[in-house]
Amino acid sequence: MSKVSYYTAEGLKKLRDELNQLKDVERPKASQAIAEARDKGDLSENAEYDAAKEAQGLLEMRISKLEDTLANARLIDESQLDTSKVLVLSTVKIKNTVNGMEVKYTLVAESEADLKSGKISVNSPIGKGLLGKEVGDIAEIQVPNGTMKFEVVEITRD
Numbered sequence: 001m002s003k004v005s006y007y008t009a010e011g012l013k014k015l016r017d018e019l020n021q022l023k024d025v026e027r028p029k030a031s032q033a034i035a036e037a038r039d040k041g042d043l044s045e046n047a048e049y050d051a052a053k054e055a056q057g058l059l060e061m062r063i064s065k066l067e068d069t070l071a072n073a074r075l076i077d078e079s080q081l082d083t084s085k086v087l088v089l090s091t092v093k094i095k096n097t098v099n100g101m102e103v104k105y106t107l108v109a110e111s112e113a114d115l116k117s118g119k120i121s122v123n124s125p126i127g128k129g130l131l132g133k134e135v136g137d138i139a140e141i142q143v144p145n146g147t148m149k150f151e152v153v154e155i156t157r158d
Contacts, residue, residue, distance in 0.1 A: 005069065006076045006088055011112040015073065019066045022059065030056040069111070086130045086155055088122050093154040094130070097138065102153065107131070126150075 007015070034056060037049035076089060086092050091106045105120045107130065113121040120127050129141035130152065139150045 004072050004074055005109055005111070006074050007109050008076060008089065008112065011109060012070075012073055012075055015066060015070055015111070019063065019070065022063050022066065026059055027063070030059050084134055084155070086133045086152065089157065090130075091156045092130055092152060094139070094150040095153050097149040097151055105130075 030052065033052040034049065037046055037052045040046060040048065086107065088107055088109065091104060093102060093104045095102045105118055105126070107122045107127050108119045110121040110123050113119050113124070122128065122131060125143055126141055129139045130150070133139050133152045135152050135155055137152050139152065141148050141150060
């Protein structure tokens with residue numbers, strides 16, 4: 001049984017685009033590579049054929065995994081989300097209580113996480129620690145080098 005994952009419209013579109021790319025472009029390329037390798041003769045000693053078959057197997061596995069993910073994907077209705085608590089798609093400004101440094105993160109589904117653009121997974125230690133918190137709450141988050149304390153300064157929906 002697969003677990004349900006929640007996605008933004010943008011994240012769901014990226015998944016569908018990737019699946020279409022794999023099915024419509026990469027799959028025919030893999031079949032073509034196998035056909036070309038097969039035309040070169042004896043299959044028992046043909047490393048190119050073996051490599052092409054291996055690549056096709058990995059491609060099919062990736063396609064299957066994406067199809068499974070899409071089958072269990074749910075679109076998040078952003079208009080129904082509560083802004084008083086930290087939830088998925090919340091943009092949260094937090095302040096480190098030790099050094100006073102402020103950081104802004106948007107909590108997203110695991111597959112959409114991108115630290116460079118300020119998107120962290122709800123399954124990350126910081127994401128888990130912030131879920132359900134309200135403005136003014138202190139989140140104690142267990143990280144590899146100990147416990148960090150963050151104050152929730154602001155919660156918005158961008």
